Amino acid sequence: MLHKVIHIGQSIKNLVDHQGIKIDRICKFFGQDEDFVNNIFESSSIDSDMLLKWSKLLDYDFFRLYSSHLILYSPPAAVKKNKENSPKVAHFRKNIYTQEIKDFIMKQIISGKMTQADVVKEYSIPKSTLHRWLQKNLPDS
Structure with missing residues (x-):
């Protein structure tokens, strides 16, 4: 959805x-x-x-x-703008991804519709976050 x-x-x-x-x-x-x-x-x-x-x-x-929708498709420029306006305040986006979003992303990767690089580029999800999801959700090879 x-x-x-x-x-x-x-x-x-x-x-x-x-x-x-x-x-x-x-x-x-x-x-x-x-x-x-x-x-x-x-x-x-x-x-x-x-x-x-x-x-x-x-x-x-x-x-x-x-x-x-906002989490996945909001422009990354908004994050940069906030950092420029207040450089002393840390900007954390931790735990913003719901399980529904994680499942959607995992399905895209597992089905082959998107690569990990595509996900990072399209949705601005940090590589480390994506790798953590993959480690938790994919069975050991």
């Missing part, structure tokens, strides 16, 4: 289908009609309050999709 483009309505619909939740229950939860629900499914973005309600209804953190 970690893509550059997030279509939140499709993500919500996929989870609704996966959990087998009936449209009637959703309509009752929101106090809206079926057209409202279908419009949400077709929307590429929705209001944050509405997204919070969907997160509660489906017991899933949809905001994590956006957080993961």
Whole structure:
């Protein structure tokens, strides 16, 4: 689910289908009609309050999709800019990678879709961090 483009309505619909939740229950939860629900499914973005309600209804953190996107695709220039403005303050990004992100990256490497160098270049993940993940997740050869 970690893509550059997030279509939140499709993500919500996929989870609704996966959990087998009936449209009637959703309509009752929101106090809206079926057209409202279908419009949400077709929307590429929705209001944050509405997204919070969907997160509660489906017991899933949809905001994590956006957080993961920022971690993977945010420009590295933002990190450099922060360092220039306050050189005395250390900038740590430790433990920012969720297990979902780690699994996604590992699948890319194991499947051969990306090399380790590609991952480091595309997502700005430090080589040492990537090697640590590989040591923990790959069986001994």
